[in-house]
Amino acid sequence: MDVTDFPDDLVQTQAAWNATYQALAAPRPRDTTALRRCLLLLSVRLWWHPYWETVPSVPAARSELRHLARAHGAVRAA
Numbered sequence: 446m447d448v449t450d451f452p453d454d455l456v457q458t459q460a461a462w463n464a465t466y467q468a469l470a471a472p473r474p475r476d477t478t479a480l481r482r483c484l485l486l487l488s489v490r491l492w493w494h495p496y497w498e499t500v501p502s503v504p505a506a507r508s509e510l511r512h513l514a515r516a517h518g519a520v521r522a523a
Contacts, residue, residue, distance in 0.1 A: 451496070451510055451513065452494075452496055454494075455494050455496050456510065456514055456517065458487055458490050459510050459511060460514045462487040462491060462514075463511075463514055464518070466484060469481065
């Protein structure tokens with residue numbers, strides 16, 4: 446699967462999910478309720494994105510999206 450197949454909004458949503466998860470996992474996070482709500486909203490957006498209806502292997506594509514978003518986040522942090 447080519448990573449360029451992912452729509453930009455899907456990659457951005459996964460990156461936002463990763464950032465929210467990291468914020469929630471940090472020691473003594475502030476406003477955990479808001480972070481949890483945000484994580485739930487992002488999870489729903491990721492799960493029900495129309496892109497998943499176009500791929501033959503959804504589990505593999507979801508895994509690749511997570512890896513791509515992590516790599517994207519690592520590049521931005523550097």
